[in-house]
Amino acid sequence: MPPTSSAAPTQAPARTAAVWAALDPVVTGGHPLQVLDVGGGSGMFAVPLAQLGHTVTVVDPSADALATLHRRAETAGVGGRVRSLQGDADRMPPVAADGPQAPGFDLVLCHFVLEVVDDPSSTLGQIAAVLRPGGTLSLAAANRAGAVLARAVGGHPVEARELLADRDPAPARGGPARRRFDPDQLLALVAGAGLQPGEWRGVSVVADLLEASSGAVPEAVRALELALSGASPYRDVATGLHVLATRPATA
Incomplete structure (x- = not known):
């Protein structure tokens, strides 16, 4: 079945x-792709x-x-096009694309995974190794x-200052520290993996705040989010960062 004309699901x-x-x-608009979703969870x-x-x-730990992924895929009628491998992003199990596009994946998603892996550089290196020449990486990560700002607005100025200095804001809570990135750091990681990054954008600039408002119209929230995601200074304070990167084609 060829890809349809719109990527975003209505829900x-x-x-x-x-x-x-x-x-x-x-x-959209081209041939079916071989896609790898690293840390894709429930789909x-x-x-x-x-x-x-x-x-x-x-691939998900x-x-x-x-199990939820497979139930959702079967319910949606696409169980035959979704497979899974249990494993960690920083020690991924062997993965391979199927079909005429092999070797390598046409598209790899790595969304909000670098925050928790042992070594972000190693993870991106593994991703680059399974991405075919000319293939695309979709990378999203938490924005420092x-x-x-979220900690400050939430009434935690001390934690906000720790985050500003790239330190664990609440070590006494006992949970694992999560990394946050600034745009330059994220783009440098991508380039260090041998990939060519495009322009970065903000993820959830205002959407989480507006979706919590009972009077917000979903389509209006979506339109505003899209308008702000590529524009500074708004994208600079988004919850997350997103960038598409490509593996250079071989000569």
């Missing part, structure tokens, strides 16, 4: 609108991409999330500036 939250908008020209992106006609492999 997708506005906070992901910028990511879907960036993916749209990659996943927020994998199932809609399978519905577009693509074949998606999801959670057996429960992968957005986290600083």
Whole structure:
């Protein structure tokens, strides 16, 4: 089945609108792609991409999330185009694309995974190794500036200052520290993996705030989110950062 003309599922939250908008020209209007979703969990992106006609492999450490993925895929009628492998992003199990596009994946998603892996550089290196020449990486990660403002507005100025200095804001809570990135750091990681980054955008600039408002119209929230995602200074304080990068084609 060929990909259809619109990438974003109608039920997708506005906070992901910028990511879907960036993916749209990659996943629509062409041949079916071999897609790898690293840390894709229960299939927020994998199932809609399978519905577009693509074949998606999801790598995730959670057996429960992968079970939910398969239930969602079967319910959506795309169980045959979704497969899963249980494993960690920083020690991925061997993965391979199927079909005429092999070797390598046409598109790899790595959304909000670099925050928790042991070594972001190693993870991106593994991703670059399974991406075919000319293939695309969709990378999203937590934005430090957005986290600083969220802690400050939430009444935690001390934690906000710790985040500003790239330190664990609440070590006494006992949970694992999560990384946050600024745009230059994220783009440098991508380039260090041998990939060519495009322009970065903000993810959830205002969507989380507006979706919590009972009077907000979903389509208006989505339109505003898209308008702000590529414009500074608004994108600079978004919850997340997103960039598309390509593996240079071999000569």
